[in-house]
Amino acid sequence: xxxxHSSEGAGRELxxxxxxxxxxxxxxxxxxxxxxxxMNAIFLAKRAGQSALxxxxxxxxxxxxxxxxxxxxxxxxxxxxxxxxxxxxxxxxSRISRLLERARIEAQGQAKTLIQQLARSRDESTLAxxxxxxxxxNRRLTHMIADTAQLVELGSVLARSAKIEAAYGGGFSGSLxxxxxxxxxxxxEIQRSLESLTKHQSEDFLA
Numbered sequence: 001x002x003x004x005h006s007s008e009g010a011g012r013e014l015x016x017x018x019x020x021x022x023x024x025x026x027x028x029x030x031x032x033x034x035x036x037x038x039m040n041a042i043f044l045a046k047r048a049g050q051s052a053l054x055x056x057x058x059x060x061x062x063x064x065x066x067x068x069x070x071x072x073x074x075x076x077x078x079x080x081x082x083x084x085x086x087x088x089x090x091x092x093x094s095r096i097s098r099l100l101e102r103a104r105i106e107a108q109g110q111a112k113t114l115i116q117q118l119a120r121s122r123d124e125s126t127l128a129x130x131x132x133x134x135x136x137x138n139r140r141l142t143h144m145i146a147d148t149a150q151l152v153e154l155g156s157v158l159a160r161s162a163k164i165e166a167a168y169g170g171g172f173s174g175s176l177x178x179x180x181x182x183x184x185x186x187x188x189e190i191q192r193s194l195e196s197l198t199k200h201q202s203e204d205f206l207a
Contacts, residue, residue, distance in 0.1 A: 013087045016203050017080050023197045024073050030190045031069040038063035041179045048172035054165040055176050058158055062183060065155040076144050083137045141201055149194050159183035
């Protein structure tokens, strides 16, 4: 019964990690777009001249934000790989436990008792160790997602500030306003992806 529970829990955890990785891909893609947009915005601000100086500074900060976000997502992806490794070990241990259970059923006398004792002690120590590893990884993921949310909030502030500065862009204000609106739109998409990430991460492991 415990082995079945572990296998089902491992399956749920793997599906959860897949969903998390899908959201990570979405954020990475959005960060890449922001990086390209920021480079174009910097070029546009230079063309606009002195009137778009503030917009150019903010665009450069948004480019740095995109780079930091991509780096954060890479680290988050590595953490999910650690979760996959732990779950894979859990699945293997579950298979071994099933083999021991089969051997216990077929064994006779003292051999049956020895196998039963081995299986019991092994299951207890293995489950405890895997639970500790999984809990540590999940805590790390939770903290990283929270840190990413703070970073994205900074990006949102930069995008709103760029929109304000765009109004002072003279003849280029229309183009600058469009770019800043695009910044806001993509960062909004990132925030929604992070909300989904938080939701998936809050799902209980082996619930």
